[in-house]
Amino acid sequence: MYLYYLLGQKTYRRNLQYRAAHVLDNLGSALFGFIMIYIWKAVGANHQAMGDYTIEMLVLWAAFGQALFHFSVQAPHGLNIQQAVRNGNISIDFLRPVNFFLYTVCREAGQQFYNLIYKGVPLYLLYALVVGYHVPNPQSLLLLIPACLMALYVCLCLAYLVGLASFLTTDIRWASTLHMTMFITVSGTMMPTDLLPLGGLLKLTPWATMVYYPGRIYFDLNGLSALVVPLVWCVLLTCICLFATDRARRSLEVQGG
Amino acid sequence: MRSAFSVYRHLLAASVRGMMQYKFSFVLTAIFNFFVSIADFLVVLAILYNFRAIGGWTTPQIGLLYGVVAASIGIYRTFGSELHNFQNYIINGEFDGLLLRPWPTLLVLLSRGIELFRIGSIIQGYLAMLVSLHYLGGIDGLGWKYLYFLALPFMSAGIFFAIAIATSSLTFWIGRVRELQTFTIYGPNTAAAYPTSIYPRWLRYMLTILPVTFVGYVPTSAALNLGSPAWQMATPLLVSIVSLYLAARLWELGEKAYHSTGS
Numbered sequence: 226m227y228l229y230y231l232l233g234q235k236t237y238r239r240n241l242q243y244r245a246a247h248v249l250d251n252l253g254s255a256l257f258g259f260i261m262i263y264i265w266k267a268v269g270a271n272h273q274a275m276g277d278y279t280i281e282m283l284v285l286w287a288a289f290g291q292a293l294f295h296f297s298v299q300a301p302h303g304l305n306i307q308q309a310v311r312n313g314n315i316s317i318d319f320l321r322p323v324n325f326f327l328y329t330v331c332r333e334a335g336q337q338f339y340n341l342i343y344k345g346v347p348l349y350l351l352y353a354l355v356v357g358y359h360v361p362n363p364q365s366l367l368l369l370i371p372a373c374l375m376a377l378y379v380c381l382c383l384a385y386l387v388g389l390a391s392f393l394t395t396d397i398r399w400a401s402t403l404h405m406t407m408f409i410t411v412s413g414t415m416m417p418t419d420l421l422p423l424g425g426l427l428k429l430t431p432w433a434t435m436v437y438y439p440g441r442i443y444f445d446l447n448g449l450s451a452l453v454v455p456l457v458w459c460v461l462l463t464c465i466c467l468f469a470t471d472r473a474r475r476s477l478e479v480q481g482g
Numbered sequence: 483m484r485s486a487f488s489v490y491r492h493l494l495a496a497s498v499r500g501m502m503q504y505k506f507s508f509v510l511t512a513i514f515n516f517f518v519s520i521a522d523f524l525v526v527l528a529i530l531y532n533f534r535a536i537g538g539w540t541t542p543q544i545g546l547l548y549g550v551v552a553a554s555i556g557i558y559r560t561f562g563s564e565l566h567n568f569q570n571y572i573i574n575g576e577f578d579g580l581l582l583r584p585w586p587t588l589l590v591l592l593s594r595g596i597e598l599f600r601i602g603s604i605i606q607g608y609l610a611m612l613v614s615l616h617y618l619g620g621i622d623g624l625g626w627k628y629l630y631f632l633a634l635p636f637m638s639a640g641i642f643f644a645i646a647i648a649t650s651s652l653t654f655w656i657g658r659v660r661e662l663q664t665f666t667i668y669g670p671n672t673a674a675a676y677p678t679s680i681y682p683r684w685l686r687y688m689l690t691i692l693p694v695t696f697v698g699y700v701p702t703s704a705a706l707n708l709g710s711p712a713w714q715m716a717t718p719l720l721v722s723i724v725s726l727y728l729a730a731r732l733w734e735l736g737e738k739a740y741h742s743t744g745s
Contacts, residue, residue, distance in 0.1 A: 253664025259685065260673050267537040267680035268529060275532055398599070399510035402518045409521040421528050 228323060229331035236335030244343060251344055255351055258291030261415050262356055276420050282444060283416065285359050288352035289443055290414040290436045295340035295348075297376035298412050298435045302401045304333045304381065306388030311395070316479045326470045329388070330381045337377055365445050368452065372439040375455040379434045380408075382462035389466075392473045413437030431458045489585055493593030508599050516602030519556065522672065523548050523610070537680035543706060544676065545614035546631065550698040551675040553607025553635035556600055558642035564595040565643075568650040569659050578742050588647065588733055607635065618706070627705050630715065638697040640722025642667065645692060647729035654736030670694040679709075696721040 240247075262284050269280035278286070306329065309315040319325055352358075361369065383404055390400040411418055411427050413436035418428045428437055434455040441447040502508065526548075530541045539547070559566075568591065571577040580587045611631060615621075621628040649666045653659050674694035678686050689695040696717045704714040 247661060250661035250664050253661070253666075253669040256665070256669030256673060259681075260676065263681050263685070264526065264529065264536055264676060268533050270537075272533055275529075394507055396504050396507035396511070399507060399514050402511060402514035406514065406518040406521045409518070410524055415522065415525045416528070421525070422531075 229327055232328065232332045233335035233338065236332050237339045238335075240336055240339040240343075247343055251347055254291065254295065254344065255348055257294075258288055258348065258352060259355075261287035261291070262352070276417070277446065278417060278420070282359075284356055286413075286417060286440055286444065287415065288349065288356060288358075289440055290412075290416075292345045292349035292352065293373070293376070293436050293439060294414050295344040296337050297373060297380050297439070298408050298414055299340075300333060300337060300380050300384040302384070303388030303391060303397050304329050304384050306385070307391035307397050310391040313479070315477065319474055319477065325474070326385065326466050329385060330378075333381055333384070334377065337381070359444060361443050361445055364448065365442050368442045368449065369439060372442050372452060372455060375452070375459050376435045376439055379431050379455065379458050379462060382459075382466050383408075383431060385466055386462075386469060389469050389473050392476055407432045408435060411437075413440055417441075429454060431462065434458050490589055490593050493590070494596060497594060497596045498598060511599040512602045514602075515600055516606045519552055519603035520606050520610075523552070523675070526676070537677045539677045539708070542614040542617035543702070543708070545610050546618065546706075547677065547698045547702045548675045549607045549609070549611030549614060550631065550634050550638065550702060551607070551671065551694075552610060553604050554638040554697050555642055555671045556604035556607050557635060557639035558646060560597055560600040560604065562592060562643055562646055563597040563600070564591050565646040565650045566663065567595065569653045569657065572653045572657060572740075575742070577740065587737065588730070604635075608632075630705060631702075634698075634701060634718060637718040637722060638701070640726050641693065641697050641718065642671070644722065644725035644729040645670075645694070647726070648732050651729070651732040651736040654740045666692065674698055677703075693721055693725065 265280055265284045265287060268275075269284070273280060275283065306315070309318055318328070321328060349358075387397060387400045387404050390397045407430070409415075410421070411430055411432040413433060417440060418424055418433045418437040421427055427433060438447070438451045438455050441451045526536075526544070527541075530536065530544065534541065536544060571580065571591075577587070580590050583590050615624065615628060615631060618624060624631075645666055646663075649659055649663055652662065670689055670692050671694060673681070673685065673689055674697050678689055678695045678699040681689070686695070689699075700710055700714050701718050702708070704710040704712055704717075
């Protein structure tokens with residue numbers, strides 16, 4: 226277990242080298258949140274609410290969603306598995322005396338925790354200064370931790386499956402783009418998933434676990450029940466990833482001497 | 483000039499041939515690119531479905547604005563994709579290879595890595611425009627302005643090319659610009675797809691200086707009589723020309739400041 230912790234820590238430390246560049250990236254990322262915030266504010270000039278949500282809550286939701294985006298929504302494309310497949314390093318990765326799925330997921334988790342501290346938190350503080358903030362009750366705050374961790378795990382599992390697609394085709398941009406379409410629309414980053422058309426169905430998809438359920442908990446709209454769907458997806462995706470890894474290992478052909 | 487374009491055409495054809503070696507991947511990526519570029523707009527459509535307007539702009543007006551911006555950025559991303567990756571040339575020392583060619587480096591760069599699969603986002607932008615134009619009166623109601631809107635993305639795309647060239651030029655001095663691109667191109671591009679009037683003053687200034695507000699908001703507002711004077715319909719072309727000229731000068735300055743990494 227300590228080995229997997231070290232893998233994540235190493236990626237985290239590597240990212241620390243680029244803190245200055247990431248400040249610029251934060252400014253750009255902040256813009257995306259501000260766009261949604263001001264769209265909601267423009268709507269709020271004439272309206273009070275949409276579904277169960279007040280416009281004021283939706284403004285704060287946009288800020289929360291954008292802050293969480295870099296932690297639990299956006300992971301590196303295919304967790305860089307496709308590069309290893311293309312340059313042949315995948316054979317070395319499979320030879321390592323560790324589980325390839327856990328090795329890859331833990332390695333990339335380090336980057337996501339870096340993103341949370343150096344991107345998510347500064348962004349949220351910036352939004353808090355400009356549009357205000359919501360203080361959840363202590364119980365919600367406690368539930369938010371497992372909700373965010375499960376969101377991260379689901380995000381990494383889905384990105385891992387996108388990466389594994391490189392065993393089937395040399396170019397996985399299509400799988401990556403499909404995944405990106407779903408997380409932009411369904412994750413709840415821009416607005417709560419249940420407000421979308423077919424929201425009742427979409428909130429059961431794995432992408433909704435990334436922001437929608439943590440958001441429901443953060444805004445005190447749900448309690449423990451908001452952890453059920455993410456938990457089911459965590460278990461299901463673990464099984465799918467382990468099965469897909471096994472199939473990928475069997476299909477691997479190493480060329481060259 | 484003519485020979486430069488001839489070279490560009492040949493290099494472009496070679497780039498497309500290379501891409502077509504993976505036809506299955508090309509078709510799938512083009513289809514999914516169509517959907518990913520519309521994803522964030524679907525969310526806004528859900529808002530419009532409930533509230534009918536944002537900041538005084540109706541659904542067809544916002545759809546038109548969105549379509550113009552999406553098609554413009556689509557043209558840039560399709561034909562200027564290598565500008566997006568330019569920092570790799572400096573970091574890996576590959577820019578020396580471009581300097582050895584008997585053609586302007588910018589020309590060679592633009593002919594490389596054409597991402598034709600992004601044509602899906604151009605088509606998607608035009609589809610949004612055509613549907614919106616239909617609800618705004620169609621060719622009968624809009625007359626010559628209908629054709630103006632169809633040509634608008636090609637006039638406005640120059641602004642994105644200029645911003646991308648200017649941002650990439652900074653690579654000659656600072657090495658890495660990938661993060662800066664989020665701030666100068668992708669964030670402002672998303673912001674430009676909605677009426678600039680809904681934003682606070684600081685953001686409006688920023689979008690004017692960059693100057694993505696001239697991509698869609700100013701010309702659409704002028705053509706649909708939504709507050710801007712009619713002459714501002716010419717601004718996308720004028721701003722494109724001026725900003726491309728300034729960006730090209732900055733690129734030249736950057737080239738002069740470049741020193742090779744090799745021995």
